Amino acid sequence: MSDHDALLVDLDGTVYRGPDAIPGAVESLEAVRASATVSYVTNNASRGPDEVAGHLRELGLTLDTSDVVTSAQAGAAVVADQVAAGSKVLVVGTEALAEEIRLVGLDPVRAEDDAPVAVVQGHSPDTGWRILAEAALALNRGAVWVACNVDPTLPNERGLLPGNGSMVAVLRTACRREPMVAGKPAAPLLQQAITRTGARRPLVVGDRLDTDIAGGHAVGAESLLVLTGVSTAADLLAAPAEQRPTYLAADLRVVDGDLGPTAVDDGDTDGFSARREDGALVLAGGGDDPTAALRALCRAAWASDDGWHAVRADGDGAEKVISALGLVTG
Template sequence: MAYKGYFIDLDGTIYQGKKSFPSGKRFIERLKAANKQFMFVTNNATRTPEQVQATLADGHDIHVDLDQIYTSAMATADYVAQLPNVHQVLVVGENGLHQALASKGLKIVTQGLADAVVVGLNRNLKYDDLMYATLAIQQGAKFIATNIDTNLPNEKGMIPGAGSVVASVQTSTQVDPIVIGKPYTPIMEGALERAGLTVNDVVMVGDNYNTDIKAGINLKMDTLLVYSGISTKEQITAAQIKPTHEVDSLDDWFIE
């Protein structure tokens, strides 16, 4: 089927940590040659778009524009900025999340009163981060999570994802967060708005059925699962709703 646009996951799909997937580079080159619109839609909220762009270029020889990158940090900032009466945000996360929220004119704090608490992956997490987030939510702050990925693929293996940090705050507050990243729809809706495309124009490409593919399914968008990362054929056999398309490698996908 001919799609106008492609939303593409990064970790486990185009590369795995510092490990390049040659098929990922070839896939992007084929999309460019076919003049297809594409955007990397990633749940990783730790890096700025500039850092993602540099990682792709320097680490994997894939060269894209900044407007072809949309992270869960950016999607979270888009979402929080449109909430009424939210001006001060307590953040548990890394530089990419801090910068995205600050770019919307929001005041960032790490303790004390806040209108909202935003939690993402923080690889320098301290107990105090969890404590202040818990206290702010108990005092009425909205609880928002960039994503709840259980694991993050990298060259070492499947390391703890943002979900492990979110779960700590969720346990201590007994409050369920509003989740922005895949498989939830806010990040997908934000990507469509930025791309100027509709659901029927786009296919969501990824390696993880529970995030990438379910994100497409939840928005009634076609999906393309590549068996290069998390999900296995055995898992998909048992899935009630199957991906629209499945390939062993992105080299196997024909771009119409």
């Protein structure tokens, strides 16, 4: 971690799934605090920073509430930049999001009859047709629209659930409009965290290529993908340039050590090698670390713009690790 002065760490799918910590996450993040600032940066706008901080403390993490940066805070800041102080803002989301709107000097409302000049939309498990209808009326009247994030899914202990992006898609379809986005992969949320920590060499850490890793690219920061949440090995091999991480690891335990071997471009492949052959990615060698094999496959996949259609194994050891990565051979 000597190359980075701050970790900007995602939560859902990275630190915890549902209410429970992912194995090794708490111990590793506590250890790294001796050498770097740790900031918890979440696209989930359903809870306030105090509630998020309380949950993290229950898991065993040491932090101040100011160490939590949410997309609700970023969304409120974006709205405040677009409208006059004291303006009415229709809130599609939880009371935690409404409170962030109050804190930036705006007036949260829940009905179009209140003549809101903006709509802010964040995740809430209780979002239903009625509030979406109110938002649609306001948007069709020309109100500013800010989405706290556009993640289509939300990981928890039961699997992938509909995220705020799925609800944003309802209004996108109904109103034929696109929102301004505050959360990852857009820059405002991560930039807020960078400003708050004063980091010069931040490392963005998360489980999603399309939000966490793309967000790192958006703010010019290196990034670490962990395979404990949404993005899979297959997603990584097919990732466009703007979603490719600097580092790759199985989970957060890697931050309590040397990141160098986990670099995708020049890190350790632990006896594995990969090549392109007849339109396929071919993995050879063997070892105990599936992520080392995945780094080798990434190098082969990303080395050329030429497409590939399958992953193949050259030997029993490679076959075993391809199965462990959830890749289908062809």
